[in-house]
Amino acid sequence: MYKQAWQKMLNAEHIVLVSHVHPDGDTLGSALALYDVLTQAGKKVTHYNKTLELPLSYDFLPGFVKIKDVLPKKFDLVVSLDCSSLNRLQIPNGEYEIINIDHHITNRYFGNINVVVDSFTSAGMVVYELLKANNVSISKACAICLYTAIADDTGFFVYGDMDELTFSIVAQLVKHGANPKEIASKVKRREPLSKIRLCGYMLNHFDLHENGTIATIIFNKEALVATGAKRNDTKNIINMLRSIANVTVAIMLLEEEEGGYKVSLRSKDINVSKVALDYDGGGHKTAAGFEIPACDPRVLRDEIVEKIKRIA
Numbered sequence: 217m218y219k220q221a222w223q224k225m226l227n228a229e230h231i232v233l234v235s236h237v238h239p240d241g242d243t244l245g246s247a248l249a250l251y252d253v254l255t256q257a258g259k260k261v262t263h264y265n266k267t268l269e270l271p272l273s274y275d276f277l278p279g280f281v282k283i284k285d286v287l288p289k290k291f292d293l294v295v296s297l298d299c300s301s302l303n304r305l306q307i308p309n310g311e312y313e314i315i316n317i318d319h320h321i322t323n324r325y326f327g328n329i330n331v332v333v334d335s336f337t338s339a340g341m342v343v344y345e346l347l348k349a350n351n352v353s354i355s356k357a358c359a360i361c362l363y364t365a366i367a368d369d370t371g372f373f374v375y376g377d378m379d380e381l382t383f384s385i386v387a388q389l390v391k392h393g394a395n396p397k398e399i400a401s402k403v404k405r406r407e408p409l410s411k412i413r414l415c416g417y418m419l420n421h422f423d424l425h426e427n428g429t430i431a432t433i434i435f436n437k438e439a440l441v442a443t444g445a446k447r448n449d450t451k452n453i454i455n456m457l458r459s460i461a462n463v464t465v466a467i468m469l470l471e472e473e474e475g476g477y478k479v480s481l482r483s484k485d486i487n488v489s490k491v492a493l494d495y496d497g498g499g500h501k502t503a504a505g506f507e508i509p510a511c512d513p514r515v516l517r518d519e520i521v522e523k524i525k526r527i528a
């Protein structure tokens with residue numbers, strides 16, 4: 217399937233690479249790595265992302281400034297990176313084929329070609345293996361993008377089922393010019409002040425349930441306004457609650473502009489993707505989520521806690 221996918225890309229007229237809305241380092245790094253190798257191969261490529269404000273901690277990635285929030289008039293192939301379902305692409309129906317490159321256990325296999333490896337900790341690993349299987353040479357730019365993708369989805373090598381393959385790929389990327397210290401500094405040490413203030417709010421307002429094994433935080437619009445935080449600032453801060461010694465699952469409810477809630481589930485080991493699927497969401501065993509229309513957040517939170525009790 218790696219060879220079939222690469223051939224299809226080489227045969228396309230105009231390829232649109234799609235990273236998911238509210239992007240992380242994995243989706244951006246994976247798409248930008250492909251952007252690099254495909255433009256090197258002389259292909260016409262557009263990297264499309266529907267999010268208006270991209271997270272600036274990834275602005276050092278080669279090709280970041282070329283990401284567009286409008287689609288080209290004509291294209292015949294969409295390559296989706298790190299998206300488990302079609303709606304995360306936010307791309308209208310049309311006359312094109314789809315290559316679905318992903319690693320989510322809940323992937324819906326929506327592509328004409330599906331390159332989904334759910335045992336990998338990142339889409340970046342899938343892209344690396346695809347390039348390797350097709351003997352595509354890896355530039356320094358490509359190495360930086362793939363290293364960032366793999367590092368970001370493991371919390372910089374803290375979580376996820378990392379194994380020897382993860383580290384052998386990472387070693388190759390370092391050999392091709394990715395600098396681990398530099399990338400870590402760029403991604404992890406340029407936090408906006410508003411995000412740190414939001415952490416302060418979270419640490420003062422979170423709740424514990426079930427003898428302190430489940431931690432929950434509700435962010436309503438007022439909390440964001442009070443701290444000056446943007447939606448991007450909520451990304452990954454829930455991991456701080458998961459890191460508490462007795463906590464096995466941490467849950468974040470974030471009120472959306474339009475009134476609904478985005479729910480993030482993080483566990484140390486329990487398979488929270490099962491709960492996300494109950495609400496039509498998706499993700500991984502220890503990191504999953506879903507979106508839900510307007511509701512009473514406390515009622516929703518208690519319902520989720522009940523569901524987690526049942527699978528724990």
Ligand SMILES: [Mn+2]
Pocket residue numbers: 242243298319337338339369
């Ligand atoms: Mn990913």
